[in-house]
Amino acid sequence: xxxxxxxxxxxxxxxxxxxxxxxxxxxxxxxxxxxxxxxxxxxxxxxxxxxxxxxxxxxxxxxxxxxxxxxxxxxxxxxxxxxxxxxxxxxxxxxxxxxxxxxxxxxxxxxxxxxxxxxxxxxxxxxxxxxxxxxxxxxxxxxxxxxxxxxxxxxxxxxxxxxxxxxxxxxxxxxxxxxxxxxxxxxxxxxxxxxxxxxxxxxxxxxxxxxxxxxxxxxxxxxxxxxxxxxxxxxxxxxxxxxxxxxxxxxxxxxxxxxxxxxxxxxxxxxxxxxxxxxxxxxxxxxxxxxxxxxxxxxxxxxxxxxxxxxxxxxxxxxxxxxxxxxxxxxxxxxxxxxxxxxxxxxxxxxxxxxxxxxxxxxxxxxxxxxx
Numbered sequence: 155x156x157x158x159x160x161x162x163x164x165x166x167x168x169x170x171x172x173x174x175x176x177x178x179x180x181x182x183x184x185x186x187x188x189x190x191x192x193x194x195x196x197x198x199x200x201x202x203x204x205x206x207x208x209x210x211x212x213x214x215x216x217x218x219x220x221x222x223x224x225x226x227x228x229x230x231x232x233x234x235x236x237x238x239x240x241x242x243x244x245x246x247x248x249x250x251x252x253x254x255x256x257x258x259x260x261x262x263x264x265x266x267x268x269x270x271x272x273x274x275x276x277x278x279x280x281x282x283x284x285x286x287x288x289x290x291x292x293x294x295x296x297x298x299x300x301x302x303x304x305x306x307x308x309x310x311x312x313x314x315x316x317x318x319x320x321x322x323x324x325x326x327x328x329x330x331x332x333x334x335x336x337x338x339x340x341x342x343x344x345x346x347x348x349x350x351x352x353x354x355x356x357x358x359x360x361x362x363x364x365x366x367x368x369x370x371x372x373x374x375x376x377x378x379x380x381x382x383x384x385x386x387x388x389x390x391x392x393x394x395x396x397x398x399x400x401x402x403x404x405x406x407x408x409x410x411x412x413x414x415x416x417x418x419x420x421x422x423x424x425x426x427x428x429x430x431x432x433x434x435x436x437x438x439x440x441x442x443x444x445x446x447x448x449x450x451x452x453x454x455x456x457x458x459x460x461x462x463x464x465x466x467x468x469x470x471x472x473x474x475x476x477x478x479x480x481x482x483x484x485x486x487x488x489x490x491x492x493x494x495x496x497x498x499x500x501x502x503x504x505x506x507x508x509x510x511x512x513x514x515x516x517x518x519x520x521x522x523x524x525x526x
Contacts, residue, residue: 165290168262171195171202171234172291176264176298178207178216179236183350184380185210188450190237190302192216196224198231215240217249221256229257236264236295237302241279242271250279260286264295268306301352301452304473310443311352311454313471315463316344317491318478318517324488325460332364335480340514345370347476349378351455353406353446356397357385357462367396368457369403379403381451385462387437389413393421400424406449408442439469460493467492467499474509475500475522 179193189212196204204227206219214222217239221228239249239261253261261280266289267273277287296303301312318335319325326333334341348354348370356368361384369379382397383406391398391407398405398421405425410432421427428449430442446454456466466472477500491497500506506522513519 168234168288168290171197172236172262172264173294174202174205175216175234175236176291176294178205180298180350182207182210183453184352184378186212187301187352187452188212188305189215190299190452192235192237192299194220194236195234196220196228196231197234198227203227203231213246215246215249218246218252221252224256230259231257232260232262233258234262234290237299238263238265238267238272238274238276239280240267240269240272241276248276248279250276253280254283254285258285260288262288262290264290265292265299268303270306300473305447305452310440310447310471311451312473313443313454313456313466314351314474314476315456315466315472316347316476316478317458317463318344318480319491319497320484320488321479321481322483322485322488323491323497324484325458325491326363326489327484327487328489329487332366333484335482335484336478336517337480337515340478340480340517340519342372343514343519344478345372345375348380348455349375351380351453352451353381353383353454355383355385355454355456355462356458358387358391359461360458361386361391361395361397364458365396366457367399367401369401380455381406383408383446383454385437385442387413387432387435389416389419393419393425398422398425406446408437408445410437436465439465439471443471460489460491463491464493464495467495470505470524473524475506475520477520477522478514479518479520481516 175193175195179191182191186208192208194206194216204220204223206216208216241248241250304312354368368382381404385408387410389409400422407427411429428445430445431438500522509523510521
């Protein structure tokens with residue numbers, strides 16, 4: 155475990171290498187679920203000899219990727235890894251065993267894996283084999299692995315609410331289809347965000363009024379489109395909605411547990427229907443999020459609509475918020491952003507804290523995070 159006698163220079167190097175491992179792992183976000191997006195950096199004699207990140211689909215793991223790239227350079231090296239190496243036998247052998255066999259002498263770990271199959275056992279196995287283990291940069295590593303941690307500890311994905319709000323507090327118009335509230339720069343950023351999440355979630359009203367595809371349309375990132383989820387309590391949506399298009403992107407319909415299927419509605423094979431309990435006339439959202447975790451999702455981006463957003467905020471199921479504020483004015487017939495719930499809820503320091511601000515032309519992006 156951490157050696158309090160290490161010099162400040164050594165500590166700074168460890169932190170720098172851990173930050174690098176975290177950044178490398180972040181490049182795989184949205185592609186590795188149900189596994190976490192882990193990053194690894196292998197260092198020997200003060201030089202980086204190899205790096206690795208969790209591969210698409212979750213395997214091979216980051217440690218295995220780094221070891222494969224390092225070859226014999228792994229002997230006597232230090233491995234920086236953003237999450238505790240696994241020790242359980244799954245579809246691949248344990249990473250802890252691979253590190254021991256490769257001759258790694260020291261492992262610097264970002265955070266303990268909360269998965270009950272690992273949770274400290276990976277470190278114990280490494281130390282039992284004579285490998286020095288240290289924890290460095292836990293706060294940053296836990297933030298990077300928030301989705302995996304939420305699924306393991308809370309039984310639901312990490313949920314981010316993304317909203318684009320006009321100067322008069324609206325997210326669109328009651329009639330007339332989609333309304334472009336933010337500019338092109340903000341829109342491009344949103345598509346980049348989509349590529350880093352496992353799934354995008356919207357409500358039935360959004361599908362019926364806007365008929366969105368919810369794909370990532372940035373050049374080069376088309377294949378990074380996340381799973382699309384629609385809350386359709388009573389199973390009212392028809393298969394011809396754009397969200398159900400057969401474009402190799404999976405779709406999940408979340409319906410009420412006792413919803414009778416429409417015999418005339420034939421959905422394609424890539425559309426999966428998952429039932430959740432109903433509460434108060436709508437889906438029990440906490441239970442619905444549990445179902446998504448069981449499906450394997452770790453990070454979900456909520457993009458609409460107003461009633462879905464307000465319900466998730468009210469039930470304290472939102473973990474962070476990405477709020478785009480535009481000077482544009484919608485005027486009469488606008489849809490209030492949170493269905494009557496004031497936007498000032500995000501300024502309530504008992505619930506959220508602001509974590510950042512960024513300009514995209516005339517639009518201002520403000521980020522908030524739920525207070526633990």
